[in-house]
Amino acid sequence: MHTARPRQRGFSIVELMVSVVIGLLAVMFATRLMVNGEQSKAASVGGSDAMQNGMLALFSITTDASQAGWGLNDDLLNGCNTRMTDTQGFALAAAMRDGAAITPLAPAVIADGGQGSDSLTLYSGTGLAGVGSTRVWQNYIGGTSIGVDSVAPFGFNQGDVIVVAPEPAGAGCTLAQISAAPAASTLQIAAGAAYRYNTGNLGTNYNGGQARVFNLGAAGKLSFHTWSVANGVLQLRATDLAGTGGQPQAVVGNVVALKAQYGFDTRAGTAFAPKGGMKVGRWSAAMIDADGDGSTGAAGDWQRIAALRIAVIARSAVPERPATRQATCTATTAPLTVFGSAVPAGVNASPAQVALAVPNDTVSWTCYRYRVFETIVPIRNAGWRP
Template sequence: MNTPPIHDTLPGGAPGTAVPPTAAPRLYSPAQRGFSIVELMVAVVVGLLAVMFATRLMVNGEQSKAASVGGSDAMQNGMLALFSINTDASQAGWGLNDDLVNGCNTRMTDTQGFTLATATRDGAVIRPLAPAVIGNGGTGSDTLTLYSGSGLAGVGSTQVWQNYMGGTTIGVANVAPFGFSAGDVIVVAPEPAGADCALAQLSAPPAASVLQIAAGAASRFNTGNLGVLYNGGQARVFNLGPAGKLSFHTWSVTDGVLQLRATDLAGTGAQPQAVVGNVVALKAQYGFDTRTGTAFIPKAGMQVGRWSSAMIDADGDGSTGAAGDWQRIAALRIAIVARGAIPERPAAGQATCTATTAPLTLFSTAVPAGVTASSVQVALAVPNDTVSWTCYRYRVFETIVPIRNAGWRP
């Protein structure tokens, strides 16, 4: 059957004009077409570039944040550590600055486990009472022991009047002016110097010029015997004040932690307690007054002529580590090396960190003016650390502390 033609009126046409049967109406116009594949690919590439740059900015921001936080941590830890040690060093030597005591090899026992630091005198091991004793750790961390008493008499002393042949009593000339009380720590020193000193604790109030040093639970520094014999008129007794205020402190660094052993801090006599974390090393040097002859007048003021990490023959008597050398310590030079708490990551394409690339050199500045510096290099690796030391940033804090009690001697 033939389809009849469709008659319609087209725009611009005459009524009744036939429309071809094959023509169909358009469903969309050219202006309404979607994205082509090329346009989609360009959009994806632009988006990926934006993500890449944004990621890079975030990574750089986190790295900068880690470096800033690490630097802040190191600053805080280092300042706290140095402040704590500086406080001890500024009072070191109080009550121990008499020539009979300063540098004297001393017998001491402690039921709570504190021991005096060791040193050497012409190759022999001694335990000197002195303002400071440095345990030289080479390129590793040092130990620094600082001693001071609290007795109000300072360098005041009374003479041993009777021969001391052992036992729990010491006969002395006079006890009234020096405020001896039960629980006070005393040091008995030979006069003239040369033999060993002995440290003990008064177990009872003094009576009739007799000092009691009986052993007991309340007398932690006593064994019932000084362990050294003294002739009457040839020894003196110095009062260091109450045992609870005896400031014998040993500072050290173990596995990146600054630690303290102390006689006046409960539970730290034998086992050190952590003080500050992320401390890599503690380094110290003696500042010796090396003036000779009549030029050495300690009462007129001490002055540093030489820095050294180890004991030297400072007084020039031919003996290294003798009492005269300990009495020449005019100052301490102390350094703390602290690191950030958060390690940095290796840079892109690198297997190792480069935050720090070489060990640090300390004490390289010549101070005071005219005194040659004695620089030391310190290793930065922390034992048992799973992260390389090159991934951390470090800060060094140095100070010089005068031993102010060195010049205050009789």
């Protein structure tokens, strides 16, 4: 009599293999889902970072631009090649006039960086008189005293910044600082530790009755600002922020480019009527012969700047990784173009392509996502001239 073997129970090898395969597929899909979720999160967070940084950068610059030109809108000052010294290291922005280097005192001066980032310098004073001025009444041939018609109506105070401008226009201007309480008809510009813009001498002679003195207000509030981008950071040099006169200070990170263009009023003859409002007829990152007098970069061209077109390009804080089986990133595949739209109506666009690579960055620029922020700022003080 044979005893039947008990039937064995459990999983066969086939069933085990099927279970393992199903488990691996589940893990693979779960991993892919998590990876895709993290990539989407990174892209969203990166876009948010770029949005925040770009908006902050553009707001900071446009706030400056909206005030540009206050106190400098007299035809004797606007565009005048100006001499300035500063013990704290701030220097006026350089420009070209018919092939020669000058340092114009104007609402805005752009240093064109080509496909790289530009630098934008914006000037404004704070004098309550705005365009008020007094005349130099005796020859100035050096020294610390400037004889003027009167100081009373124009609010001159010790420590104020002044600019001496020839009349009629054509020669150079000089910036200095009042070093003593003004007398009835004398302004002192002695050198001293408290007077950062003085050397004890204007460095230029002026004939009596042929020069004017303009008051730009207190030195501590003088708003001469230069905005630039270096190594992915928006930077600022300023006369009214301690420690930033000679060395730029970081303002906003992950900003790869600042671009700017002048908006020139190119109307000819009597059609150019700034008191009735300025009108942009041409955009350009470089100075042009806007007034048609045959000279490029003369004072009349600076006085034709009606607006500024400004663009800021910000990038995500965290780079994205290359896609699976790809050696390079594809978050961004080509340089960006700014100023491509034709505004105002009837004015041709002047598009500019911008390189996005940041010097010394170990990560390719193609791994980042970028946002472009553009605006147009009217130079509202340009039309308010005497």
